Amino acid sequence: MPNSESAKKRLRQNETRNARNRAVKSNVRSQVRKVRAAVAAGNVEESEAALKVATKKLDQAASKNVIHANAAARTKSRLSKAVKGIKG
Numbered sequence: 001m002p003n004s005e006s007a008k009k010r011l012r013q014n015e016t017r018n019a020r021n022r023a024v025k026s027n028v029r030s031q032v033r034k035v036r037a038a039v040a041a042g043n044v045e046e047s048e049a050a051l052k053v054a055t056k057k058l059d060q061a062a063s064k065n066v067i068h069a070n071a072a073a074r075t076k077s078r079l080s081k082a083v084k085g086i087k088g
Contacts, residue, residue: 024066031057032075039082047083054079 002008031054038047055076062072 021066024061024064028054028057028061028067032079035079035083039079039086042086044083044087047086051079051083 002011031050035047035050035054038050058067058072058076061067062069
């Protein structure tokens with residue numbers, strides 16, 4: 001347990017940020033899962049729409065340093081490749 005006032009405040013801040021970051025990460029994972037499910041089902045329109053949303057969520061998470069920028073770029077690239085693969 002923190003003893004000083006500043007340590008107590010840091011603990012409160014860390015708990016808040018941890019909860020926010022977990023929510024953002026969970027949201028990103030859900031969107032990525034939706035894209036992969038649509039690709040697996042072979043649904044082109046649904047996968048393109050889901051990719052657009054997932055791309056936005058990944059970029060937002062990367063800009064807030066919830067995930068690394070390169071990890072976001074890598075995921076977007078792989079999802080885009082998968083969608084293009086079922087397209088034609």
